[in-house]
Amino acid sequence: MESKRWHIELYLTEDGRTTRAEAVLRTSAGTELRHSGVARRNPDDRDVPEIGDELAVCRALTGLAQDLFEASLTDVEDNVHASPTFRS
Numbered sequence: 876m877e878s879k880r881w882h883i884e885l886y887l888t889e890d891g892r893t894t895r896a897e898a899v900l901r902t903s904a905g906t907e908l909r910h911s912g913v914a915r916r917n918p919d920d921r922d923v924p925e926i927g928d929e930l931a932v933c934r935a936l937t938g939l940a941q942d943l944f945e946a947s948l949t950d951v952e953d954n955v956h957a958s959p960t961f962r963s
Contacts, residue, residue, distance in 0.1 A: 879903045885935070887928055892916040894927035898935035900943065908946065910938035 879902075886897040893915050900908045912934025914927040 883936075883939075885932055887931065889924065889927065892918065892927075894924070894931040896928070896931035896935040898932070898939045900939055906946075908939060908942050910935050910942055912936070912938060 881903065882901045884899045884901075886899070888895050893913065896912045896914075898910050898912070900906075912931045914930035914934070916922065916927055
């Protein structure tokens with residue numbers, strides 16, 4: 876059985892009320908996908924940095940998952956010469 880390892884790295888930066896997350900997926904085949912997410916705190920809300928981290932990371936990972944799904948659809952189309960029936 877072949878074992879593969881994929882890595883996801885998350886980078887977070889905060890600037891005032893804005894938190895940005897960058898999710899980077901690297902596969903054992905050398906593929907790299909990136910997606911970013913942003914969260915902004917309302918000035919009237921309490922300053923709880925972890926909430927901004929969670930939202931920004933969630934948005935980055937959700938976008939990364941969608942990008943990976945789209946890449947897999949393209950790979951199927953390119954290699955099977957037919958459109959996948961599970962396209963969203």
